[in-house]
Amino acid sequence: MPLAQAPRLILQPLAVAAGLLLAGVAQAQSLQELYDAARGYDATFLATRASADAAAARAAQAEALLRPTLGLQATGTQSRTEPPSTGAVNSTTLTAGLQGKYSVYNAANGPTIDKARRGYAAAQADFEAAEQDLIVRLSTAYFDVLAAKDTLTTSRANKAAISEQLASAKRNFEVGTATITDTREAQARYDLAVAQELAADNDLRVKRVTLDQFVGRVGVEPKGLAQPVALPALPSDNVDTWVATGDDQHPAIRKARLGLEVAQFDTQIARAGEKPTLDASATLGGQNLHSSLSGGQAISAGVGTTKSASIGLTFTYPIYTGGLTQNRIKETLVLEEKARNDLDFARRSVAEATRRAFFGVQSLKAQVNAYEAAEASTKLALEATQLGYKVGVRVNLDVLNAQTQLYTTQRDLAKARYDVVVNSLKLRQASGQLRAEDLGAINALLAK
Secondary structure (H helix, E strand, C coil): CCHHHCCHHHHHHHHHHHHHHHHHHCCEECHHHHHHHHHCCCHHHHHHHHHHHHHHHHHHHHHHHHCCEEEEEEEEEEEEECCCCCCCEEEEEEEEEEEEEEEEEECCHHHHHHHHHHHHHHHHHHHHHHHHHHHHHHHHHHHHHHHHHHHHHHHHHHHHHHHHHHHHHHHHHHHCCCCHHHHHHHHHHHHHHHHHHHHHHHHHHHHHHHHHHHHCCCCCEECCECCCCCCCCCCCCCHHHHHHHHHHHCHHHHHHHHHHHHHHHHHHHHHHCCCCEEEEEEEEEEEEEEECCCCHHHHHCCCEEEEEEEEEEEEECCCCCCCHHHHHHHHHHHHHHHHHHHHHHHHHHHHHHHHHHHHHHHHHHHHHHHHHHHHHHHHHHHHHHHHHHHHCCCCHHHHHHHHHHHHHHHHHHHHHHHHHHHHHHHHHHHCCCCCHHHHHHHHCCECC
């Protein structure tokens, strides 16, 4: 139907929507812009990044087991002695020295360092998962605002259309071409539309608050989808491909696999408790003794400065630990089995979540196609009902129902489109493929 001939009932909501869009274009922000801001503000994401940095420091601490240690020690002592044969003797002793130690052999050092490295890798997996979670949470909030705006727009358009129908019913009743029933039906539907508009307006306010808290700003305005809407295509339409990718890349699986390796290193560390250790140590020091004695007495008392140096090896072999080592080994073996089960659970959970997300996206795409067909049909149905009402073969309630059906379909179509975009990101998250670069494809769908 040409635009010039479109019913005023349809043109009015389009004009309202266009006005709202033009009003917000100047300050509208893309999903990528908000994501860049959220990376520096979202507390959950920043906490996970701090944990990853702490894990890096712990790994560096473990590396110190392979290096020698060196320390400086100094002491000072003041003493007074009063022997019976002579007067009181005052003496001052100053001692200083360097002490070094190096672990020549300790079976626990190697697995301890490897365990710390795996801990850092697990923290990196957590950080990657937090990054993916931030993308999904922000995208959900972003498109929730757009969906709430569409709901408010269609609610207002529906109210405006019902208002016109109410005015028409009143005029027809006044001239005697319609009954009071038409007026009352239109009034009841109008009152309901007002309530729906108020609810939609409040829902939009709440959704805006949720989006604002991601970036610490007030009044964030997201860009809408460009028209005509072109939904993103999936890289693969085979669910098994998505599941296989998730088993290799998903952060939860990587973390569980690293957890199994950490448990195995714990067993090695526990077994090291049955093995000997060998440490090398060296000292270099000096002592200065100053006394009130003089002459031969001072010499015999060792007054003066003495130097000393020593080097040695310390060999330790555990003979009996009261059952501590053996029971620690039993504990770590059981924890190894637990870690294997955790890995199996992570794999199954990722596979299940990936399949659910894949079929969810497929279903939503089918819904979008169905809603697009329904939108075209309901527009034609509304036009036919309006014409039938004018010639007297349709009643006012039929027009009201047709109007409501059209705006409900348009609202559901917009929501389904947003759900396709968000759930496409969730599918990538479920399979471990979601990256910040994927937001570029979403930005390409937004209005410029």
